[in-house]
Amino acid sequence: MTAGHREVPHTADLRIEAWAxxxxxxxxxxxxxxxxxFADVSGAPRERTAVRxxxxxxxxxxxxxxxxxxxxxxxxxEVPVDVEVSRDRQLSLHLTAxxxxxxxxxxxxxxxxxxxxxxxxxxxxxxxATVDI
Amino acid sequence: xxxVQESPYRFRVDRRGxxxxxxxxxxxxxxxxxxxxxxxxxxxxxxxxxxxxxxxSYAMPDVHWGYGFPIGGVAAxxxxxxxxxxxxxxxxDISCGVRLLASELSTADFRSRANAIMDRIxxxxxxxxxxxxxxxxxxxxxxxxxRRGSRHVVEAGDGDQRDLDRCEDRGxxxxxxxxxxxxxxxxxxxxxxxxxxxxxxxxxVQAVAEIRDEAAAAAFGLRQDQVCVMIHCGSRGLGHQVCxxxxxxxxxxxxxxxxxxxxxxxxxxxVESPEGRAYLGxxxxxxxxxxxxxxxxxxxxxxxxxxxxxxxxELVYDISHNLAKIEQHEVDxxxxxxxxxxxxxxxxxxxGHPELxxxxxxxxxxxxxxxxxxxxxxxxxxxxxxxxxxxxxxGAGRAMSRHQAQRRVDAKQLRRDLENDRxxxxxxxxxxxAEETPEAYKDVSxxxxxxxxxxxxxxxxxxxxxxxxxx
Numbered sequence: 361m362t363a364g365h366r367e368v369p370h371t372a373d374l375r376i377e378a379w380a381x382x383x384x385x386x387x388x389x390x391x392x393x394x395x396x397x398f399a400d401v402s403g404a405p406r407e408r409t410a411v412r413x414x415x416x417x418x419x420x421x422x423x424x425x426x427x428x429x430x431x432x433x434x435x436x437x438e439v440p441v442d443v444e445v446s447r448d449r450q451l452s453l454h455l456t457a458x459x460x461x462x463x464x465x466x467x468x469x470x471x472x473x474x475x476x477x478x479x480x481x482x483x484x485x486x487x488x489a490t491v492d493i
Numbered sequence: 494x495x496x497v498q499e500s501p502y503r504f505r506v507d508r509r510g511x512x513x514x515x516x517x518x519x520x521x522x523x524x525x526x527x528x529x530x531x532x533x534x535x536x537x538x539x540x541x542x543x544x545x546x547x548x549x550s551y552a553m554p555d556v557h558w559g560y561g562f563p564i565g566g567v568a569a570x571x572x573x574x575x576x577x578x579x580x581x582x583x584x585x586d587i588s589c590g591v592r593l594l595a596s597e598l599s600t601a602d603f604r605s606r607a608n609a610i611m612d613r614i615x616x617x618x619x620x621x622x623x624x625x626x627x628x629x630x631x632x633x634x635x636x637x638x639x640r641r642g643s644r645h646v647v648e649a650g651d652g653d654q655r656d657l658d659r660c661e662d663r664g665x666x667x668x669x670x671x672x673x674x675x676x677x678x679x680x681x682x683x684x685x686x687x688x689x690x691x692x693x694x695x696x697x698v699q700a701v702a703e704i705r706d707e708a709a710a711a712a713f714g715l716r717q718d719q720v721c722v723m724i725h726c727g728s729r730g731l732g733h734q735v736c737x738x739x740x741x742x743x744x745x746x747x748x749x750x751x752x753x754x755x756x757x758x759x760x761x762x763x764v765e766s767p768e769g770r771a772y773l774g775x776x777x778x779x780x781x782x783x784x785x786x787x788x789x790x791x792x793x794x795x796x797x798x799x800x801x802x803x804x805x806x807e808l809v810y811d812i813s814h815n816l817a818k819i820e821q822h823e824v825d826x827x828x829x830x831x832x833x834x835x836x837x838x839x840x841x842x843x844x845g846h847p848e849l850x851x852x853x854x855x856x857x858x859x860x861x862x863x864x865x866x867x868x869x870x871x872x873x874x875x876x877x878x879x880x881x882x883x884x885x886x887x888g889a890g891r892a893m894s895r896h897q898a899q900r901r902v903d904a905k906q907l908r909r910d911l912e913n914d915r916x917x918x919x920x921x922x923x924x925x926x927a928e929e930t931p932e933a934y935k936d937v938s939x940x941x942x943x944x945x946x947x948x949x950x951x952x953x954x955x956x957x958x959x960x961x962x963x964x
Contacts, residue, residue, distance in 0.1 A: 369896035398622075427737065433622055434681040434730035458622055463922045466691040466895070466964075467622040469733040470585045473744060473757035474560045490560065492585045492733065493692050493895075 365393035374468065374491040379484055383418055384445040386478075386485035391425050391443030391453075394491060398467045401441045404460040408438075414449045418478035422487050425451055426471035430491075433458065433467060466493040494534040498522070502947035506534060506550075511755065512541035517549040517881070519947035524554055524939065529892065533563035539755040540568050544763070545576025547824050547831065551881040553838050554943035555890030555935060559584070561758030564837035564891075567884045572764045572819060572830040577752070579761035580743065580772055582834030583817050585736045587776050588783030589727030590661075590813035591861035592791055593872065594806035596798060598720040600700045603959055607917055609801045610698065611960045614722075615919035617797035618696050618790060620689035620964040627687025627793045635683055639671045642781030643788040643811075651792050658850050660811040661840070664788070665781045668819075670774020674731070675738050678775075682731030682782060687789035691925055691964035693891075694726040695863070696794060698917075698960040699870060709856035709874050709953045714809050721956060722794050722806055723870055725863045726964075727815065728783035735779045739772040764819070764832045773817065780816060787811055809872075810859035814839045814887035822882055833882045841875035841885040841950045860950055862941060865889045865934035866926075867911045869957050871941050873950040885949040886941065889934035898933040899924060917960035926963060 363380035374397050378389035395401060410432060414421035425443070428451060432438045438455040445451050470492040477488040496518065497505045504525060506516030516537040524530065533556045540562055541550035547569055556565030561581030570576025603610060619625045628651075630638065637645045642665030647656050657664040689696060701719045704710045715721075728735075743760035746768055747753070754760060762768035788811075795806035817834045824831075842849055842858035849858055857875035864870045868889070875883060893901075904923035907930055911918050920926040944950050 367896065369894040374895070423741075430730075431677060431681065431734075434685070435677075435683075437622070437684075463621055463925075465922070465924045466928065469690075469730065470737045472560045472585075473740065473760070476757070492560070 363389050365389040367393060367397050370490060373493050375488065376491065377488045379486045381483060383485045384447055384449065386487050387421055387425055387445045388443045390422055390487050390489065391429055391440065394426055394429055394468060395440055398463060398465040399439045400462040400464050401439060401456060404441050404456040406441050406454045407456050410453045410455060412451050414445065414451050419476055421449060422478055422489060423471050426489060426491060428453060430468050430470065468493050494531050496534065502943055506538055512538055514541050514546050514549050516541055516552065518552040518556065519943060519949060520554045521939065521943045524935065524943060527892065532558045536563040537566065539759060540566055542755055543568060543570060543577055543579060543759065543761060544752060545570035545574055547571050547829065551884065553886040554940045555837070555886045555888055557890045559836065561756045562834070562836045565886065566836050567834065567838045567881045569822065569831040569833040569882050570764070572832050575763050576832055577761035578764045578769045578772055578817055578832050579759055579834065580736045580740045581758045581760065582836055583736065583776060584815040584836045585733045586727035586815055587732035587735060588780035588813040589815040590783065590787065590811060591863055592724045592787045592811040593809040593861050594722045594791055594795065595714050595809050596720045596804045596806050598802060598804050599718050600720065600959065602802065603698065603720050606801055607960065610798060611917040611919055613797040613801050614696065614698065614794055615962045617793040618689055618962055619687065620962065621691050621921040626685050628789045630683060630686050632679065635679055636671055638686065638782055638785045639674060639778035640669050640781065641665050642784040646785050646788045652788055656788060656808050659808040660784060661813060664784060666777045668774065669777045669781060670771065671778050673771040673775035674735060674778050678731045678734035678738065681734050682729065685729040686786060687793060688729060689726050689790065689964045690729055691921060693929055694964045695866065696962040697723045697958050699723055699956040699958050701954055702869065702957040703955040706951065706953045712853060712856040713859050713872065713953065714807060715872065715954050723863060724787055724790050724794065726787060726790065728779045729786060731782050732779040735775045739775060743768055776817065780813065783813065784811065810861060812839055812859065812861055820882065831882065835884055837887045838884045839887045841873065841879060841883050843875045843877035843879050843883065860885055862886060862937065863888050864937035865931040866929045866961055866963065867914065867916050867958055868931050868937055869955050871937065871952060872954040872956065873941065874953050876948065876951050880949055886944045889937040889940055891933060892935050893933035895928040898928050898930050902927040902930040902932065916958050919961070920963040929963065
């Protein structure tokens with residue numbers, strides 16, 4: 361199974377799932393899932409890249425990644441056109457002004473701890489998170 | 494989940510497992526049998542396990558699935574006996590609430606210039622992400638807002654004394670500790686003072702459709718057919734970041750304190766602990782930001798209305814439905830200092846309560862209940878004796894996921910349906926509009942009837958929408 365992501369139903373907010381052969385790709389897919397839920401960035405220019413390390417275990421890294429996307433949206437008015445996580449856990453958010461994207465859903469406000477998941481099984485990493493919108 | 498019906502509007506979840514107190518649900522049999530009604534009951538039971546909880550874990554008629562706490566949950570803990578505060582018991586959008594303003598206009602006045610009024614109000618109220626805010630503030634002014642809420646906005650010239658007298662806590666809560674508001678929270682808050690956000694937040698032009706308590710309506714400043722503006726929003730990114738920061742801290746420290754909760758989002762710390770005090774100090778700062786945000790938005794809406802019609806808006810009331818407060822209540826014959834969490838629940842002080850301003854004392858505290866988009870909203874009042882530490886419902890309560898709503902509803906058709914009902918719509922996005930379809934919510938009238946039947950409040954007036962501005 362290759363890498364991918366999807367949004368699953370949640371009563372009031374947003375639930376995202378991602379999967380990939382490596383934990384780092386899985387993290388990046390989770391970031392793309394979060395962006396897809398509220399913004400269509402197809403065709404938007406990549407204007408700058410923000411880089412930061414993701415410390416801690418997989419769950420902590422997932423929270424930090426989701427936190428970072430939410431933060432840049434609110435504080436800088438930017439949204440990632442792509443998300444990458446390197447093997448040494450450097451997160452790269454390739455950003456564009458939110459004005460370049462089309463808003464397709466309510467914007468995320470916070471990553472929650474509820475039913476936070478990060479598992480590995482048979483070479484496939486999966487994660488899921490619930491995001492307040 | 495097994496429960497016992499105690500009366501037509503009251504249900505009990507008996508203690509089991511880790512529950513320290515029973516669960517109490519105010520609802521009707523129909524609301525209890527609705528699809529998805531069982532899930533929040535699990536959360537009611539989880540909340541009943543919090544250290545120091547007294548009397549019961551309560552659920553209001555609009556209860557629905559939340560994080561840790563259900564939305565529509567009320568829980569009080571005994572501060573002087575190790576009672577905890579849980580950021581999840583307040584919610585991410587600290588001091589999210591409702592502000593109602595009344596004009597001198599009638600429905601006919603509105604209809605004669607509906608498009609111009611809606612266009613002007615929609616232009617005056619920034620909404621959605623990255624769309625700016627009414628008020629530009631620097632770091633110094635942000636700090637003033639965190640300390641003094643609406644009081645700062647009014648003293649800076651944007652408002653009058655009524656804006657403070659008619660706001661819960663007279664425009665600001667005390668016991669603020671701005672040092673506990675992180676730099677990230679401040680950065681998120683700097684550019685959002687006077688902005689609606691998205692999701693279920695809105696500004697609506699409404700008309701008073703029905704008055705059920707003439708005396709209370711007169712005291713509140715409402716009369717039949719009067720045009721009003723209701724604003725529903727909260728503390729924006731700043732409040733969410735405060736909750737995020739402090740939940741994560743308590744998630745790390747709970748185990749060290751021997752606190753074991755059934756759900757990580759219920760993470761908590763004793764009120765009288767460094768983490769508990771830090772959270773409450775930051776939460777109060779975020780609550781002040783939320784009130785300032787609604788004050789700035791209300792003034793922007795008032796200016797917009799004046800530009801088109803010459804009419805002003807006057808504050809009826811402003812009340813939060815996501816907050817924790819330290820309150821005195823009698824429990825088993827003793828007066829206790831309690832930390833009362835209301836998450837998706839509204840304080841409803843009874844007539845004569847000493848915290849009410851003199852002109853509202855006879856009527857009781859106004860409670861503002863926004864309906865789902867395009868349906869009615871309600872103005873309620875607190876009653877004696879009340880229940881659940883003087884609390885009642887906060888809205889219709891979600892019944893369908895956003896996903897389901899998107900799949901089932903065509904945004905264009907929804908807009909046409911609303912316009913056919915003579916409700917003007919100004920929406921941020923088609924998807925956002927579809928997600929907020931009235932079908933996705935419980936019937937607000939049924940929720941309000943259940944709250945009234947359970948003795949939590951009484952209905953003063955019903956409002957019907959004329960125009961909607963959505964985030």
